Amino acid sequence: MESGNQSMEKKRKDLLMEIFSAGLRAVDPEAAVRSQVSRQGNCLTVGGRAYDLDYFRRVILIGAGKATALMAKALEELLEDYLIEGLILVKPGYAVPLRKTRVIEAGHPIPDQSGLEGTVEIIRRLSAASEKDLVVCAFSGGASALLPAPVPPLNLSQKQLTTQLLLECGAEIGEINSIRKHLSRSKGGGLARAAYPATLISLILSDVVGDRLDVIASGPTVPDDSRFADCIAMVERYGLASRLPGPVWQYLKDGAAGLFPETPKAGDHIFAKVQNIVVGNNRMALLAARDQAEALGFRTLLLTSGLEGEAHQVGRMLVALGKEVGFSGHPVAPPACLLAGGETTVTLRGQGKGSRNQELALAAAIALEGLSRISLLSAGTDGTDGPTDAAGAFVDGATCQRARARGLDPGDFLSRNDSYHFFESLGDLLITGPTRTNVMDIMCLLIE
Amino acid sequence: MESGNQSMEKKRKDLLMEIFSAGLRAVDPEAAVRSQVSRQGNCLTVGGRAYDLDYFRRVILIGAGKATALMAKALEELLEDYLIEGLILVKPGYAVPLRKTRVIEAGHPIPDQSGLEGTVEIIRRLSAASEKDLVVCAFSGGASALLPAPVPPLNLSQKQLTTQLLLECGAEIGEINSIRKHLSRSKGGGLARAAYPATLISLILSDVVGDRLDVIASGPTVPDDSRFADCIAMVERYGLASRLPGPVWQYLKDGAAGLFPETPKAGDHIFAKVQNIVVGNNRMALLAARDQAEALGFRTLLLTSGLEGEAHQVGRMLVALGKEVGFSGHPVAPPACLLAGGETTVTLRGQGKGSRNQELALAAAIALEGLSRISLLSAGTDGTDGPTDAAGAFVDGATCQRARARGLDPGDFLSRNDSYHFFESLGDLLITGPTRTNVMDIMCLLIE
Numbered sequence: 001m002e003s004g005n006q007s008m009e010k011k012r013k014d015l016l017m018e019i020f021s022a023g024l025r026a027v028d029p030e031a032a033v034r035s036q037v038s039r040q041g042n043c044l045t046v047g048g049r050a051y052d053l054d055y056f057r058r059v060i061l062i063g064a065g066k067a068t069a070l071m072a073k074a075l076e077e078l079l080e081d082y083l084i085e086g087l088i089l090v091k092p093g094y095a096v097p098l099r100k101t102r103v104i105e106a107g108h109p110i111p112d113q114s115g116l117e118g119t120v121e122i123i124r125r126l127s128a129a130s131e132k133d134l135v136v137c138a139f140s141g142g143a144s145a146l147l148p149a150p151v152p153p154l155n156l157s158q159k160q161l162t163t164q165l166l167l168e169c170g171a172e173i174g175e176i177n178s179i180r181k182h183l184s185r186s187k188g189g190g191l192a193r194a195a196y197p198a199t200l201i202s203l204i205l206s207d208v209v210g211d212r213l214d215v216i217a218s219g220p221t222v223p224d225d226s227r228f229a230d231c232i233a234m235v236e237r238y239g240l241a242s243r244l245p246g247p248v249w250q251y252l253k254d255g256a257a258g259l260f261p262e263t264p265k266a267g268d269h270i271f272a273k274v275q276n277i278v279v280g281n282n283r284m285a286l287l288a289a290r291d292q293a294e295a296l297g298f299r300t301l302l303l304t305s306g307l308e309g310e311a312h313q314v315g316r317m318l319v320a321l322g323k324e325v326g327f328s329g330h331p332v333a334p335p336a337c338l339l340a341g342g343e344t345t346v347t348l349r350g351q352g353k354g355s356r357n358q359e360l361a362l363a364a365a366i367a368l369e370g371l372s373r374i375s376l377l378s379a380g381t382d383g384t385d386g387p388t389d390a391a392g393a394f395v396d397g398a399t400c401q402r403a404r405a406r407g408l409d410p411g412d413f414l415s416r417n418d419s420y421h422f423f424e425s426l427g428d429l430l431i432t433g434p435t436r437t438n439v440m441d442i443m444c445l446l447i448e
Numbered sequence: 449m450e451s452g453n454q455s456m457e458k459k460r461k462d463l464l465m466e467i468f469s470a471g472l473r474a475v476d477p478e479a480a481v482r483s484q485v486s487r488q489g490n491c492l493t494v495g496g497r498a499y500d501l502d503y504f505r506r507v508i509l510i511g512a513g514k515a516t517a518l519m520a521k522a523l524e525e526l527l528e529d530y531l532i533e534g535l536i537l538v539k540p541g542y543a544v545p546l547r548k549t550r551v552i553e554a555g556h557p558i559p560d561q562s563g564l565e566g567t568v569e570i571i572r573r574l575s576a577a578s579e580k581d582l583v584v585c586a587f588s589g590g591a592s593a594l595l596p597a598p599v600p601p602l603n604l605s606q607k608q609l610t611t612q613l614l615l616e617c618g619a620e621i622g623e624i625n626s627i628r629k630h631l632s633r634s635k636g637g638g639l640a641r642a643a644y645p646a647t648l649i650s651l652i653l654s655d656v657v658g659d660r661l662d663v664i665a666s667g668p669t670v671p672d673d674s675r676f677a678d679c680i681a682m683v684e685r686y687g688l689a690s691r692l693p694g695p696v697w698q699y700l701k702d703g704a705a706g707l708f709p710e711t712p713k714a715g716d717h718i719f720a721k722v723q724n725i726v727v728g729n730n731r732m733a734l735l736a737a738r739d740q741a742e743a744l745g746f747r748t749l750l751l752t753s754g755l756e757g758e759a760h761q762v763g764r765m766l767v768a769l770g771k772e773v774g775f776s777g778h779p780v781a782p783p784a785c786l787l788a789g790g791e792t793t794v795t796l797r798g799q800g801k802g803s804r805n806q807e808l809a810l811a812a813a814i815a816l817e818g819l820s821r822i823s824l825l826s827a828g829t830d831g832t833d834g835p836t837d838a839a840g841a842f843v844d845g846a847t848c849q850r851a852r853a854r855g856l857d858p859g860d861f862l863s864r865n866d867s868y869h870f871f872e873s874l875g876d877l878l879i880t881g882p883t884r885t886n887v888m889d890i891m892c893l894l895i896e
Contacts, residue, residue: 210771283776301779304772313761320790323658324752328731331749331779342768 012446013394015296016377017430019289019337019444024381024432026288027439029070029140032205032280039078046201047277053082056134056199061086061101062122062191064147065140065217066382066438067205069096069103071279072138075203076100079136087125088138089118089146094436111148111156119149119186126191129198137191137200141207141382141438143217149185151251151260158245159183169238178226179234181218181263182255183248188214188224189264189271195221196270206281207438209306209342213276221274224263228255281305282341282439285381289442293337298446300337307342307443311356312414314344315363315378318445322374325447334373338445346386352418355386357441358393358429362419365395365403366410372397373448379430382438388420390429392441402426460894461842463744464825465878467737467785467892472829472880474736475887477518477588480653480728487526494649495725501530504582504647509534509549510570510639512595513588513665514830514886515653517544517551519727520586523651524548527584535573536586537566537594542884559596559604567597567634574639577646585639585648589655589830589886591665597633599699599708606693607631617686626674627682629666629711630703631696636662636672637712637719643669644718654729655886657754657790661724669722672711676703729753730789730887733829737890741785746894748785755790755891759804760862762792763811763826766893770822773895782821786893794834800866803834805889806841806877810867813843813851814858820845821896827878830886836868838877840889850874 025031036047042054053059059082061075068088076083076099086101091108106115129135150159162183166176181188192200202221204213213222231252235241241249254260264270283305290300303321307314318340325336344356354362357378364376379385379392400410403426413422423429473479484495490502501507507530509523516536524531524547534549539556554563577583598607610631614624629636640648650669652661661670679700683689689697702708712718731753738748751769755762766788773784792804802810805826812824827833827840848858851874861870871877 209768210775283778286778302772303779304768305776305778306768306771307765308768309761309764310758313757314765316757317755317762317765320657320752320754320756323754324750327658328753330731330734330753331751 009396009398012375012396015446016375016394016444018296019293020377020379020442022292023285023289023442024435024437027205027280027285027381027437029067029205029280029437030074033071033074033203036277036279037075037078037203046275049275051134051199051201055132057130057132058084059134059136060084060125060129061088061136061138062125063088063138064143065138065205066091066094066142067140067436068138069094069098070436071140071203071205072098072101075136075138087118087122089115091142091146093434106146108142108145111145115146115148116156119147122191123149123185123194126194126198129195131197133198135195135198135200137202137221139202139217139220140205141216143220144187147186147217147220149190151183151185154183154247154251158248161245162248165240165243166238169240171234171238175234177215177218179231181224181226182228182231182252184218186220187218189219189222191220192270192274193264196273198273200274202274202276203279204276205437205439206278207440209308209440211278211281222276223266223268223271225265227262228252232256280437280439285439285442286339286341289339289444293339298335298337299332300339301332303338303340305341307340307344309344311344311346311360312363315360316367318376318443319364319367319374322376322445322447323371326371326373334447336447340443341440343440346417348417350416350418352413352416353388353421354417354419355388357385358388358390358419358423359414359417360443361393361395362410362414362422365399366414368395368397369400370397374445376443376445377430378441378443380441381435383432383435389431390420390423391432392430393419393423394428394430399426399428457844457846460823460844463894464823464842464892466744467741468825468827468890470740471733471737471890472883472885475653475728475733475829475885477515477653477728477885478522481519481522481651484725484727485523485526485651494723497723499582499647499649503580505578505580506532507582507584508532508573508577509536509584509586510573511536511586512591513586513653514539514542514590515588515884516586517542517546518884519588519651519653520546520549523584523586535566535570537563539590539594541882554594556590556593559593563594563596564604567595570639571597571633571642574642574646577643579645581646583643583646583648585650585669587650587665587668588653589664591668592635595634595665595668597638599631599633602631602695602699606696609693610696613688613691614686617688619682619686623682625663625666627679629672629674630676630679630700632666634668635666637667637670639668640718640722641712644721646721648722650722650724651727652724653885653887654726655888657756657888659726659729670724671714671716671719673713675710676700680704728885728887733887733890734787734789737787737892741787746783746785747780748787749780751786751788753789755788755792757792759792759794759808760811763808764815766824766891767812767815767822770893770895771819774819774821782895784895786895788891789888791888794865796865798864798866800861800864801836801869802865802867803836805833806836806838806867806871807862807865808891809841809843810858810862810870813847814862816843816845817848818845822893824891824893825878826889826891828889829883831880831883837879838868838871839880840878841867841871842876842878847874847876
């Protein structure tokens with residue numbers, strides 16, 4: 001009986017892993033680039049728009065983000081000899097060997113000197129590009145930290161202190177990003193401005209809910225709709241005028257007075273030469289996972305690619321959906337696979353180790369206790385769930401019972417945010433290593 | 449344009465209200481009773497089981513709960529002259545005129561002397577019932593408070609203090625209920641024991657997630673699986689032995705020593721003469737709401753009847769599902785209606801007025817801002833959302849904009865738990881008055 005349960009458990013893990021892996025394959029950065037970019041002879045087609053490569057004097061590649069090395073690899077293969085040179089910034093450990101593209105490992109999530117120097121070099125190369133040059137960009141999650149470029153005369157620590165102050169006074173992320181874009185030479189369309197009058201193609205692997213182009217990687221090639229005056233109003237609303245670093249406040253006031261140009265806006269002529277295109281996102285991963293689940297014999301329901309909110313609450317809600325399937329066959333009858341994606345958050349209450357996917361899974365395990373036919377996987381597509389070496393975890397109705405048999409109290413681990421050690425003890429961590437892609441998280445629920 | 453928006457908004461409210469009302473009609477207590485109980489001549493059929501009314505010497509009716517008056521009305525009409533007498537306990541304002549049944553309005557949610565006296569009278573009548581008597585019971589949400597009957601020598605305030613201490617030390621609701629059942633003559637099968645050897649039919653309108661019969665109304669006619677020894681262990685685990693009222697602790701210890709009988713267990717002979725049946729629940733309301741939505745031209749998805757969790761988080765998650773429908777047509781293409789039910793909770797952070805449905809709707813309004821084709825209703829089927837005179841609220845993508853135009857900051861109202869005043873100002877409260885039914889809450893999301 002025990003071995004029967006073990007093999008059932010093993011089979012569920014295998015099924016969940018097959019479905020998750022199919023999702024990952026669909027957003028492999030190389031596959032994602034090739035899904036939107038193709039070449040025949042001198043004709044490069046990007047999302048249905050054609051470029052005559054022979055028209056251009058030089059084709060260069062730049063990029064930043066966790067998934068960018070593999071995106072660059074695909075672009076090198078696609079562009080072949082048309083590509084003259086490239087420069088990308090990646091998180092340490094995320095580099096791969098490239099033929100023509102220089103890869104700089106820069107600080108993430110805290111920007112460092114390598115990132116600063118690399119970004120300056122990117123801006124230098126873009127600024128040198130002529131009207132007859134083509135710039136191909138590759139951006140993915142993590143690029144904001146990898147592309148630091150404070151406007152002169154500001155330095156990195158002044159920018160970081162500003163962000164810190166805004167966070168502490170409760171400013172919303174959209175407000176903070178508006179100010180960061182105004183203090184940066186790269187963000188908020190900054191790289192598009194630097195590249196003008198060259199033609200620019202920006203390939204984007206989305207790691208944000210809703211794929212907002214002005215949010216992914218802080219939108220280096222995308223119009224920004226905020227103004228210096230908005231930044232001033234925001235600083236004053238939060239009573240920060242006297243607390244901001246002096247040069248930052250002075251810069252914003254001078255900008256509002258017209259001494260510096262606003263970030264480029266939608267309709268600005270520079271964007272006539274820019275194509276931004278999302279080559280991969282959470283929904284693409286979910287669709288591929290769905291196809292795999294159907295091939296395995298499950299009725300499927302792709303719930304949403306836009307999950308947000310507190311991880312343990314989302315875990316409970318997913319279980320509520322799974323229980324309904326099991327008890328009443330709504331909205332689909334078993335065997336069923338419910339799929340969702342997005343990125344939840346964890347409000348820390350304890351000192352434990354873990355992150356959003358593992359915490360979601362632990363809360364789900366508690367809500368599932370004793371149900372024999374429901375199992376769940378929650379995992380980050382980048383292979384790293386917060387500060388852990390796991391992508392996420394597996395749970396089913398027997399998880400809590402198995403934990404108690406080892407003297408582990410699931411509720412206690414959850415209240416201490418210690419999901420990693422809980423699943424480590426049970427051998428139920430999902431470990432993939434770095435996947436070199438990043439389209440947020442995937443949750444898969446099987447109801448047999 | 450403004451009037452166009454207003455009429456659009458009016459039309460959405462009408463659609464949402466039509467769908468919600470169809471759900472309410474399906475769980476109208478009279479309709480619910482008649483869906484499971486019918487009579488032809490001397491034959492009473494209850495959920496497929498037949499009773500020969502001529503066999504019984506006396507048929508009596510007892511009950512407690514918010515919806516019980518209308519359940520009793522249907523039972524009086526069904527039983528006609530077979531019914532000898534009845535006694536039910538309802539929340540003040542929930543009585544209706546009955547022919548043979550005495551209706552006592554008793555304290556809710558805080559038990560009072562009327563409830564105590566009424567419960568004693570119910571137990572007296574049940575104890576007087578013989579083997580050839582039939583007891584028909586009607587229970588619905590609220591019955592726990594309406595049926596107070598401390599075991600002698602305990603009094604009501606000692607029981608209440610015990611519950612309070614358990615809540616404060618973080619005991620789980622299941623643990624608290626185990627102790628309450630052991631301190632009560634009515635809960636945890638107490639009324640079934642009192643009625644034995646009479647035949648007993650218990651008609652139950654469920655107001656709990658998963659329809660657990662031992663939880664609804666504290667299971668007065670249902671086996672209880674906890675023991676005095678469990679209660680002792682729990683009290684000691686939370687370090688409450690010296691803090692409980694002395695007589696309570698003494699009673700539990702004496703019970704564990706075998707001086708008092710355990711609550712009746714599954715398999716106990718008394719339950720051979722008991723039929724418990726759920727006549728209405730949240731899922732029935734959702735199914736009827738779904739049929740109405742389909743009749744109105746929407747593709748529908750009944751998500752779950754088991755929603756739990758923090759109201760504002762659930763609101764955000766429902767919006768995430770609605771956005772996916774709008775953006776990608778998953779899991780159904782617009783025009784679509786997503787339906788969910790259950791009961792969320794609110795962790796109070798502010799001093800405002802509101803409750804779970806209004807708070808859920810306000811969080812949804814914030815997440816929906818600017819989207820033109822999504823609207824949501826969240827409302828309690830009993831017509832009262834917490835301590836307010838509203839059942840819930842309506843929201844759509846224009847709600848926040850309309851609020852700001854009146855100088856109201858949605859995020860501020862949410863952080864103060866002041867959703868009632870927010871929606872009152874906008875005229876977007878859903879007000880039904882007491883519906884005299886109670887199957888938790890319904891959320892309806894329309895995506896056009």
